[in-house]
Amino acid sequence: MLRPGPLGFGLRRRVYTERMAVEAPTTPLDAARIKLDFPILMREVNGMLPAYLDSAASSQKPRQVIDAIVDVYETSYAAVHRAVYTLGERATERYEAARDTVTAFLNAASRREVIFVRNATEGLNLVAYAYGLKFLGPGDVIVSTEMEHHSNLVPWQEVARRTGAELRYVRLTDRGELDTESLEELAGADVKLVAATHVSNSLGTVNDVAAIARWAHDHGAVMVCDGAQAAPHRVVDVQALGCDFYAISGHKMCGPGMGALYGRADLLEAMDPFLTGGGQIAKVTLEGTTWNELPYKFEPGVPPLAEAVGFAAAADYVTRIGLEAIHEHEQVLTAYGWELLSAIPGVNLFGPPPPDRAGILSFTVDGVHAHDVAQILDAEGVCVRAGHHCTQPAMRHFDVVATSRASVYLYNTTDDLDRLAAGVDRVKRTFGV
Numbered sequence: 251m252l253r254p255g256p257l258g259f260g261l262r263r264r265v266y267t268e269r270m271a272v273e274a275p276t277t278p279l280d281a282a283r284i285k286l287d288f289p290i291l292m293r294e295v296n297g298m299l300p301a302y303l304d305s306a307a308s309s310q311k312p313r314q315v316i317d318a319i320v321d322v323y324e325t326s327y328a329a330v331h332r333a334v335y336t337l338g339e340r341a342t343e344r345y346e347a348a349r350d351t352v353t354a355f356l357n358a359a360s361r362r363e364v365i366f367v368r369n370a371t372e373g374l375n376l377v378a379y380a381y382g383l384k385f386l387g388p389g390d391v392i393v394s395t396e397m398e399h400h401s402n403l404v405p406w407q408e409v410a411r412r413t414g415a416e417l418r419y420v421r422l423t424d425r426g427e428l429d430t431e432s433l434e435e436l437a438g439a440d441v442k443l444v445a446a447t448h449v450s451n452s453l454g455t456v457n458d459v460a461a462i463a464r465w466a467h468d469h470g471a472v473m474v475c476d477g478a479q480a481a482p483h484r485v486v487d488v489q490a491l492g493c494d495f496y497a498i499s500g501h502k503m504c505g506p507g508m509g510a511l512y513g514r515a516d517l518l519e520a521m522d523p524f525l526t527g528g529g530q531i532a533k534v535t536l537e538g539t540t541w542n543e544l545p546y547k548f549e550p551g552v553p554p555l556a557e558a559v560g561f562a563a564a565a566d567y568v569t570r571i572g573l574e575a576i577h578e579h580e581q582v583l584t585a586y587g588w589e590l591l592s593a594i595p596g597v598n599l600f601g602p603p604p605p606d607r608a609g610i611l612s613f614t615v616d617g618v619h620a621h622d623v624a625q626i627l628d629a630e631g632v633c634v635r636a637g638h639h640c641t642q643p644a645m646r647h648f649d650v651v652a653t654s655r656a657s658v659y660l661y662n663t664t665d666d667l668d669r670l671a672a673g674v675d676r677v678k679r680t681f682g683v
């Protein structure tokens with residue numbers, strides 16, 4: 251059975267002919283129509299429309315976000331929080347309105363709890379440096395996990411090294427899930443902080459953040475959650491999750507390079523700033539400085555207005571389409587992609603099987619390096635990431651140095667996954683494996 255591409259780009263249909271066994275499901279979103287919002291996905295690359303399957307690294311941007319950014323520069327740009335003239339006030343209003351949007355997006359209790367940062371990495375480092383260095387010391391235990399992105403692992407190694415705290419890890423099972431027994435083994439230790447991801451970017455595992463946060467609190471610890479792979483794809487309610495810190499990344503959710511850190515107000519109040527300079531101070535004398543109120547205490551320098559407005563436009567965009575629908579759409583696509591890839595001999599998939607996993611298909615092809623897989627897929631117009639995905643400990647657990655990773659988002663169709671599977675067939679033919 252031939253299935254037409256979303257826009258009927260006929261040349262590409264040729265590659266589907268070998269994949270006739272698996273019926274393409276229908277998904278809750280009209281992704282072919284959603285694709286039209288994304289100018290880059292409508293532009294040929296090497297003579298083909300891209301099957302963009304690398305949103306876990308960074309997502310594409312819809313016209314609505316691009317227009318919001320252009321509009322800021324054309325109508326409202328000036329230095330935020332600094333100017334008394336009308337344009338400056340407009341700039342400040344738009345920046346703070348963006349914060350209100352992100353506050354609502356995360357269901358934080360207060361806008362004081364939402365700090366704009368450069369990306370999820372900076373948000374996690376902010377907690378490490380401003381909380382970890384101040385409140386942790388020798389004898390304290392930090393718990394992280396074997397599946398963390400380096401952004402939620404290396405900062406804790408640094409905190410441990412500088413404070414004398416001990417860093418211990420929750421291990422992985424062979425399904426790529428957290429080994430709850432290894433968490434319980436840590437129960438007797440003097441745990442002061444637990445750092446865990448919501449969704450693994452290399453395995454697609456979805457962690458029960460609410461349960462981990464409860465465990466942390468029961469043991470007198472705070473919980474830091476890396477939400478970079480969750481917030482773009484599912485409803486995130488930081489109050490319901492009960493975590494103390496939650497970092498997200500705008501560029502993975504249809505926005506520009508910008509992130510946000512949610513932090514519990516009483517903890518943020520107790521912390522000292524991570525970076526210091528203009529704007530985050532109350533008073534500076536030659537003898538010393540007092541800090542501005544939340545959230546400004548953590549936002550030194552002239553704020554990135556266009557990025558914040560674009561970030562809010564992205565939050566509005568995915569909210570309007572509906573995060574439940576996006577999640578459901580990705581669940582269907584993931585199950586389909588899993589089925590297609592697992593039917594190919596010599597393809598090994600990592601992480602727990604569907605359902606209840608994120609839209610990240612990490613795989614190896616026996617006898618072929620992950621980078622070669624990605625390169626041949628590129629020749630077919632299929633964009634996937636290859637490498638360790640900044641999760642070297644997780645790769646080591648599975649005894650691989652790299653995987654190829656296809657990740658889906660709201661604009662992906664079953665057609666994109668057909669092209670992925672056909673491309674993997676081509677990889678096998680090319681290498682004779």
Ligand code: PLP
Binds near residue numbers: 306476479498509
């Ligand atoms: N955490 C996870 C799970 C990620 O996948 C990534 C990026 O791939 C990050 C953190 C870092 O995100 P950012 O680029 O926003 O710093």
